């Protein structure tokens with residue numbers, strides 16, 4: 001038996017836990033796996049809007065999820081060097097291979113956004129949960145953002161805090177979905193008691209309200225549900241990054257310029273011909289984590305890693321606990337005709353959330369839909385101006 005390769009997984013989210021468990025389960029005699037994460041818990045980010053509304057607890061001990069052979073180091077990685085990482089507790093860890101899976105968090109893209117609450121990470125969701133409990137009856141809560149997070153968050157707050165007045169402001173609601181689906185979602189939000197201000201863009205957040213391009217919206221609690229941003233660890237460490245800070249990798253998830261670093265999850269940017277259709281999502285992070293583990297094992301074994309191949313299957317939207325909407329998608333994430341609505345859609349969404357935890361516990365058996373036909377070809381030198 002050869003020497004055991006030391007693998008450090010940075011980040012214990014969906015991608016990191018899947019990767020660590022798959023490595024430990026499939027490469028038992030070949031790898032020693034250490035996961036570094038700032039807290040000893042797994043945060044079910046897909047439930048953070050539920051957590052904020054007080055419907056559920058999205059935090060669970062990592063000890064119940066990680067494979068028994070995976071070591072957990074509770075710390076934050078401050079810097080990545082050639083063969084080691086520096087930790088915020090003064091320690092360091094050497095690695096033969098590193099799996100970069102630091103995920104994403106809130107994007108600070110709007111003036112005054114520090115006056116808003118958010119659900120992009122657990123600290124944000126916890127603070128919003130506290131704030132919602134303090135609000136007097138009939139207080140106004142304004143959610144900014146017409147994407148999935150804004151839709152789910154406004155519905156969840158309206159469902160669990162019926163005494164509050166919940167409003168949503170956004171240029172458009174689920175702009176990428178077919179008109180019929182958007183109309184259905186708008187109707188469901190209205191039925192849940194959410195007042196919609198679509199066609200309006202928020203321009204700034206103030207302590208007592210939201211400025212928009214069509215006037216002022218008073219607010220006792222503003223929730224910012226804009227885009228996600230990634231940590232700047234890769235950039236700070238001198239690794240190659242996309243303009244938004246995601247780690248640049250090749251089509252097998254190996255970092256460009258560093259053959260011992262592999263990326264997975266929200267924080268990576270593989271080439272467009274294999275990943276241009278992948279949204280920052282749990283749906284993509286899980287197979288990215290599993291593929292990242294397979295790539296690390298191939299490198300350890302001196303084999304050629306396989307190219308990434310992930311197909312999307314749909315978008316599930318929870319609208320409170322008893323209603324939902326699901327849009328089936330082609331593998332390239334464009335909408336199909338099939339949709340599901342109401343209680344059945346809420347149940348499907350709940351099952352998907354539970355499935356993610358089950359899949360991490362049985363990482364060897366985990367399979368995913370294969371890849372999409374690229375819609376946006378990778379520019380070749382001939383087409384780049």
Ligand SMILES: Cc1cc2nc3c(=O)[nH]c(=O)nc-3n(C[C@H](O)[C@H](O)[C@H](O)COP(=O)(O)OP(=O)(O)OC[C@H]3O[C@@H](n4cnc5c(N)ncnc54)[C@H](O)[C@@H]3O)c2cc1C
Pocket residue numbers: 010011012013014015016036037038039043044045046047048049075076077078101102103104105119120121149231233264265266267280281282283284285316
């Ligand atoms: C409210 C909400 C609802 C969502 N709903 C859905 C949904 O329905 N479907 C879907 O597919 N997706 C959904 N998402 C998106 C999904 O949660 C993310 O895309 C997913 O969590 C990405 O997984 P990840 O493993 O890349 O990162 P994360 O889950 O963000 O995990 C990253 C981990 O890395 C850790 N970390 C960060 N920096 C460091 C460091 N320097 N050192 C050590 N550790 C570090 C973090 O603390 C975290 O534990 C939702 C997100 C939110 C916020």
